Amino acid sequence: MAEISVTDQEVEDWQHQIEDIVGWFDQLQAVDVSGVEPAAIADGKEQGSLRPDVPRAYENRDAIMESVPNKERSYVKVPKIM
Amino acid sequence: MLLVGRGALPFPCCLLISLRDLGLQRHITYCRAAIHPLSGRAARRAPAGRNTTTAAAVAAPEQSKHQTKQNKGGQQAAKTAWEAIVGIECHIQLNTRTKAFCSCSNQFGGQPNAHVCPVCLAHPGALPVLNQETVHKGMLASLALNCSIAHTSKFDRKQYFYPDLPKGYQISQYDIPLGSSGSLELMFKDGTKRQVSIERAHLEEDAGKLVHGGSDQLSGSTHSLVDYNRAGVPLLEVVSGPDLRSGREAAAYAAELHRIMSLVGVIDVHAQDAVMRCDVNVSVRKKGEEQLRTRVEVKNMNSLSAIQKAVEYEMERQVELIESGRESEIVQETRLFDEDKGHTFSMRKKEGLADYRYFPEPDLPLLQIEENIISEVKDSLPEMPSAARQRLLQLKLPIADVLTLTDDMETATYLSAVLAAGAPPKQAANWVMGDLLGYCKEHKAHIGDLDLTPQLLAEMITLIESGTISGKIGKQILPDLIKGKVSPGSLEKWVKTEGLAQISDEATIAAMIDEVLASKPQELEQYRGGKTKLQGFFVGLVMKESQGRVNPAIMNKILMQRLQATKS
Numbered sequence: 001m002a003e004i005s006v007t008d009q010e011v012e013d014w015q016h017q018i019e020d021i022v023g024w025f026d027q028l029q030a031v032d033v034s035g036v037e038p039a040a041i042a043d044g045k046e047q048g049s050l051r052p053d054v055p056r057a058y059e060n061r062d063a064i065m066e067s068v069p070n071k072e073r074s075y076v077k078v079p080k081i082m
Numbered sequence: 083m084l085l086v087g088r089g090a091l092p093f094p095c096c097l098l099i100s101l102r103d104l105g106l107q108r109h110i111t112y113c114r115a116a117i118h119p120l121s122g123r124a125a126r127r128a129p130a131g132r133n134t135t136t137a138a139a140v141a142a143p144e145q146s147k148h149q150t151k152q153n154k155g156g157q158q159a160a161k162t163a164w165e166a167i168v169g170i171e172c173h174i175q176l177n178t179r180t181k182a183f184c185s186c187s188n189q190f191g192g193q194p195n196a197h198v199c200p201v202c203l204a205h206p207g208a209l210p211v212l213n214q215e216t217v218h219k220g221m222l223a224s225l226a227l228n229c230s231i232a233h234t235s236k237f238d239r240k241q242y243f244y245p246d247l248p249k250g251y252q253i254s255q256y257d258i259p260l261g262s263s264g265s266l267e268l269m270f271k272d273g274t275k276r277q278v279s280i281e282r283a284h285l286e287e288d289a290g291k292l293v294h295g296g297s298d299q300l301s302g303s304t305h306s307l308v309d310y311n312r313a314g315v316p317l318l319e320v321v322s323g324p325d326l327r328s329g330r331e332a333a334a335y336a337a338e339l340h341r342i343m344s345l346v347g348v349i350d351v352h353a354q355d356a357v358m359r360c361d362v363n364v365s366v367r368k369k370g371e372e373q374l375r376t377r378v379e380v381k382n383m384n385s386l387s388a389i390q391k392a393v394e395y396e397m398e399r400q401v402e403l404i405e406s407g408r409e410s411e412i413v414q415e416t417r418l419f420d421e422d423k424g425h426t427f428s429m430r431k432k433e434g435l436a437d438y439r440y441f442p443e444p445d446l447p448l449l450q451i452e453e454n455i456i457s458e459v460k461d462s463l464p465e466m467p468s469a470a471r472q473r474l475l476q477l478k479l480p481i482a483d484v485l486t487l488t489d490d491m492e493t494a495t496y497l498s499a500v501l502a503a504g505a506p507p508k509q510a511a512n513w514v515m516g517d518l519l520g521y522c523k524e525h526k527a528h529i530g531d532l533d534l535t536p537q538l539l540a541e542m543i544t545l546i547e548s549g550t551i552s553g554k555i556g557k558q559i560l561p562d563l564i565k566g567k568v569s570p571g572s573l574e575k576w577v578k579t580e581g582l583a584q585i586s587d588e589a590t591i592a593a594m595i596d597e598v599l600a601s602k603p604q605e606l607e608q609y610r611g612g613k614t615k616l617q618g619f620f621v622g623l624v625m626k627e628s629q630g631r632v633n634p635a636i637m638n639k640i641l642m643q644r645l646q647a648t649k650s
């Protein structure tokens with residue numbers, strides 16, 4: 001699991017939100033699904049269209065890279081691994 | 083710690099998605115996500131690029147020199163009583179133009195992070211769309227490996243945290259792979275064959291590339307650098323059954339896989355970086371034993387010699403531990419192979435089965451492929467190496483030649499065209515293997531790119547066979563033919579205009595011989611006196627006189643007649 005920095009205020013706010021979500025799952029779990037085929041994907045019946053293999057450079061690449069908090073040359077800089 | 087699992091699989095996963103949408107993506111991706119005990123990606127990535135699997139690296143594997151350096155006792159044991167049980171997982175980088183799920187270019191080298199977009203960097207709300215060419219190439223490769231193609235397959239999220247994986251999961255295929263139940267046939271120098279089962283072939287995306295991470299990092303450095311150009315590049319993971327029995331077989335399998343992938347055109351054979359990364363699972367057993375022992379995984383090798391040596395080393399190590407009563411020291415773990423030192427070393431122990439919390443990728447629909455599309459791709463497949471080997475063997479070519487000719491299927495294809503143009507097999511094979519491959523090696527050229535077309539080579543061989551030109555003249559004019567000096571269909575006319583046609587007319591040859599003998603009365607006298615080895619001297623003179631154009635058989639016959647006539 002990720003180590004995520006949160007403030008005490010965030011912990012307090014999110015605790016309720018997460019409890020709500022968990023509660024919602026409890027409601028879902030209560031549904032009787034016996035005899036229903038497991039669906040691989042929610043949208044199972046729909047065949048999505050495939051994308052043609054044509055390269056297209058993303059026009060806002062510079063903006064994306066600018067939003068990276070730490071960089072070195074054009075690399076993304078992350079904490080040392082292992 | 084924010085996330086509290088509640089048993090049911092989808093729960094923590096869904097929560098993860100909602101956290102992404104809450105805007106925590108940056109934290110997960112770039113900052114504190116660093117370490118997950120399951121991943122071990124640094125070690126996996128660190129060696130990438132140091133060794134490359136190029137076409138050149140994929141020659142027929144030789145018996146490893148490394149073996150001789152091993153402890154003799156263990157070696158003996160390994161050879162006589164023990165065998166390895168080896169299965170291989172290979173990650174094959176498909177040479178599509180764009181990444182698997184976004185339109186970014188599938189190209190590395192150059193500027194780091196040049197080919198990135200919100201999809202491959204996992205920005206909130208960005209959705210993947212599957213590249214049709216990824217599917218097509220995945221099918222080509224799977225069908226070439228005799229796999230069945232799933233009419234309906236799906237993508238799943240394989241979850242682990244590591245900075246080279248922006249989304250926090252890899253899109254892969256878990257329980258319904260694109261291809262399954264295939265096979266591949268190996269052939270060895272002694273003519274024996276081995277069928278290797280292919281358990282599955284599934285599509286997935288690659289991760290980014292960590293630079294200055296892992297063991298080669300300068301001590302004291304506090305950061306790693308990531309290049310996401312490779313993130314999202316399509317891979318086909320091919321998993322073999324545990325059917326290989328030695329390092330040599332493991333390397334032969336990887337070579338055959340590379341050969342087939344090159345043949346069907348799904349990998350970039352000119353790539354600088356490795357296009358195939360292999361993990362081998364190795365355990366040992368006594369020949370005849372059924373029971374399987376603990377297996378060890380050696381990860382991330384990209385050369386045939388590394389695969390062969392790693393298996394041989396592991397086999398050695400495990401046999402020695404067992405025979406010295408220390409079998410308990412063989413534990414389920416992931417090891418890496420140090421190519422310089424020629425040994426494997428432990429990277430991490432496995433604590434139970436790695437839990438990647440797979441679940442179906444909700445952002446991608448099911449992948450459905452109609453039967454007629456599958457048949458179409460199947461029909462487009464070229465002749466596979468195993469079939470080519472079989473066909474060439476039936477032409478009575480020796481096994482060693484057949485293996486050389488099918489090592490690179492471009493050569494086999496060229497030879498087939500020479501044969502189709504009417505050249506006899508043995509002669510065609512000799513010209514292709516000797517002069518042409520020699521030329522290609524020397525000039526770093528591809529046989530298929532030569533101006534000397536298979537038709538023209540067949541013409542030349544036919545002219546030699548019919549006695550129109552000598553084999554010697556053939557060798558002499560070959561460079562001109564390679565340079566494209568003669569167009570196909572006009573070679574016979576050309577050799578005649580150039581005065582290169584062989585002289586087979588007996589009267590002409592006899593006249594030349596008489597002239598030579600007349601010019602060397604002294605040597606002729608010596609020959610008469612019993613110095614019969616002077617025959618070679620006269621042959622050389624006649625050859626020189628005719629600029630190599632006389633038919634050697636006729637010339638020898640007449641020369642002998644003349645020499646013996648003068649003697650008697």
Ligand SMILES: [Zn+2]
Nearest residue numbers: 184186199202
């Ligand atoms: Zn992208």
